[in-house]
Amino acid sequence: MNSKELIALDLRHLWHPAAQMKDYETLPPLIVESAQGPFIHTADGREIIDGISSWWCKSLGHRHPRIREAVNRQLDRFEHVIFANTTSDTLVRFGEKMAQICPKLDKVFLADNGSTAVEIAMKMSLQYHLQTGNKERNTFVALHNGYHGETILTLAAGDCEIYSKPFANILPKVEKTDPLVYCLGPGSVGWDKYPDPAWNEIEKQLDMLAPRVAAVIFEPVIQGSGGMKIYSPDLLRRFRAWTDKHNIHLIADEIMTGFGRCGKMMACEYAGIIPDFATFSKGMTAGWGPMSAVMCSTETYNAFYGDYFSGKAFLHSNTYTGYPVTAAAALAAMEIYEEEKVIEKAPEKSARLRQLMEYVGSETGALNNIRAIGYMAAADIVNPETGKPFDYKQRTGFKFYQRAMDNGALLRPIGDTFYFLPPFNTPDDVLERMAEIAAKSLKQVIGKQ
Ligand SMILES: Cc1ncc(COP(=O)(O)O)c(C=O)c1O
Incomplete structure (x- = not known):
């Protein structure tokens, strides 16, 4: 089958994610032949830099030899056995490592994607309150502009209308905070302290809801799908103090931020807080397969522990919970993160990515709000003539995406916000090439070239 036929057959049957399929008329799918390290190799012989780690998960790049070896070793033994009433050394070692x-x-509950992990944490929080004499705690507070996944409950917790609008009629009500005050990353103005007046407004809102709230849910420090927006970790300290006062949970959605992406194993570490639930996926397995985890304390776990007829058990199940193949990948990935000092190297890498984004800004004059944290940098595309955003109907970000793909980098923006979120181990010369491609593509889009 030649490439044209393959694409025609793809479009006849396959419905791709997060897309208006009509866009595929002008932006047909890349035909992936193979992928290695930071590169995707296409059927027409091109090498494309995976500048967004394939939706933020391929933290160690494609086909990392050590992870491949670990996965193969597991596959040689067995791939999956029901996790109810079974266990294996791979999963036990994985659980032990997660608890560190x-x-x-120190308790880990497993699922198979990020949305489900968040939904599980929310369900656990509700059930916990129900079983500890607080059944009136049956709602949540989430942050303005947050994103937590695509199931109905997580869409309700999210605040990205583009995904949730068609379902507005059936979404449970989840209160959202006032809009947040953002900053440009560690060390920038507004990073150390969340402004008192803005917090006071949020606190007023929270106080009114306090008796009904089971948990406050948030993406710690950076909101990914909401446009890579960074806020002061001080806000999280304030949430922790407030929720402690009211016996309310904190759910940290670390699905994007965790495992080094934001420069720490957990972004909550920036605030020095411990949430009641933390959810992980993506970088946990270095993108080697669908797997997610919800972490909570023994104290929380104990609220579900009792005789069978106490009815306290948490009866959530997904078929692929406790999938040993991805657990083997995660174990190898965690070893590599440690050995390669991913966390220690983050400040330097962050500065480099910020520099590269600044370079794109200076070449084009079309970037605003350049920001960086950990292994990511982002900026908003603006009209260089006016310094203002383009009309969203011009789809500038989408055009940039097309150009960048033609020029050799996968840099899929969020609206008109584009970002670098490459695998941690991307060599410097590849990062530079990625920035050159971004600058060239943006110039083409804004008519400078
Ligand atoms: C913060 C956050 N939570 C939840 C999710 C949902 O994860 P998944 O796509 O694996 O369902 C994402 C995905 O991007 C995310 O960034």
Whole structure:
């Protein structure tokens, strides 16, 4: 089958994610032949830099030899057995390693994607309150502009209308905070302290809801799908103090931020807080397969522990919970993160990515709000003539995406916000090439070239 036929057959049957399929008329799918390290190799012989780590998960690049070896070793033994009433050394070692991330969160519940993990944490929080004499705690507070996944409950917790609008009629009500005050990353103005007046407004809102709230849910420090927006970790300290006062949970959605992406194993570490639940996926397996985890404390776990007829058990199940193949990948990935000092190297890498984004800004004059944290940098595309955003109907970000793909980098923006979120181990010369491609593509889009 030649490439044209393959694409025609793809479009006849396959419905791709997060897309208006009509866009595929002008932006047909890349035909992936193979992928290695930071590169995707296409059927027409091109090498494309995976500048967004394939939706933020391929933290160690494609086909990392050590992870491949670990996965193959597991596959040689068995791939999956029901996790109810079975166990294996791979899963036990995985659980032990997970419990070391934040020693207070020493219980791990497994699922197979990020949305489900967040939904599980929310369900656990509700059930916990129900079983500890607080059944009136049956709602949540989430942050303005947050994103937590695509199931109905997580869409309700999210605040990205583009995904949730068609379902507005059936979404449970989740209160959202006032809009947040953002900053440009560690060390920038507004990073150390969340402004008192803005917090006071949020606190007023929270106080009114306090008796009904089971948990406050948030993406710690950076909101990914909401446009890579960074806020002061001080806000999280304030949430922790407030929720402690009211016996309310904190759910940290670390699905994007965790495992080094934001420069720490957990972004909550920036605030020095421990949430009641933390959810992980993406970088946990270095993108080697669908797997997610919800971490909580023994104290929380104990609220579900009792005789069978106490009815306290947490009866959530997904078929692929406890999938040993991805657990083997995660174990190898965690070893590599440690050995390659991913966390220690983050400040330097962050500065480099910020520099590269600044370079794109200076070449084009079309970037605003350049920001960086950990292994990511982002900026908003603006009209260089006016310094203002383009009309969203011009789809500038989408055009940039097309150009960048033609020029050799996968840099899929969020609206008109584009970002670098490459695998941690991307060599410097590849990062530079990625920035050159971004600058060239943006110039083409804004008519400078
Ligand atoms: C913060 C956050 N939570 C939840 C999710 C949902 O994860 P998944 O796509 O694996 O369902 C994402 C995905 O991007 C995310 O960034």
